[in-house]
Amino acid sequence: MTEFLISFDGDPDEVDTDARDLREFLSQDGALRGRVANRLVPPAPGEQGGVADAVQYATELGPLVLQPFTLWLAARLRRGKGQVKITLHRPDGTELKISANGLADVQAVLDRVEGFLDPEDE
Incomplete structure (x- = not known):
């Protein structure tokens, strides 16, 4: 894998909404426009359309995602809308699981995500 992945955990409808909202929000940034995508899970038997469960983007965009991701969060x-549970996946397979319950959690999440996206600074 040569890309970062931000995946969501929870109710499938909320996961789909969060993943699509984050992709749309990141795409508003000029440096990220057209360079982020949703990962789609195939539909269950008898259902139409896939469910988005993650946002994926190229490795070199890692640090550029930090500020818009924080604003979106x-x-x-x-x-x-309640707690949000996210797992960040680095291309080397390393994962960071985070959850945020309110605005007070944003700075702590930001600190953890920043170190994860740029491991040389850890």
């Missing part, structure tokens, strides 16, 4: 938590 803060906005998502302000909407009061």
Whole structure:
């Protein structure tokens, strides 16, 4: 894998909404536009369309995602939709599981994500 992946955990409808919202939000950044995509899970038998469960982007974009990701997370938590559980996946297979319950968690999440995206600074 030569890309980062941000996957979501929880109710499939909420996961799909969060993954699509994050991809759309990241795509508004000029440096990321057209360079992020949703990972789609095939539909279950009898269902139409796939469910988005993650956002994927090229490795070299890692640090560029940090600021818009943080803004999206803060906005998502302000909407009061409850806890968000995210797993970040590095190309080397390393994972970072994070969860945020409210705006007070954003800075701690930011610190962990920043170190994860740029492991040489750890």
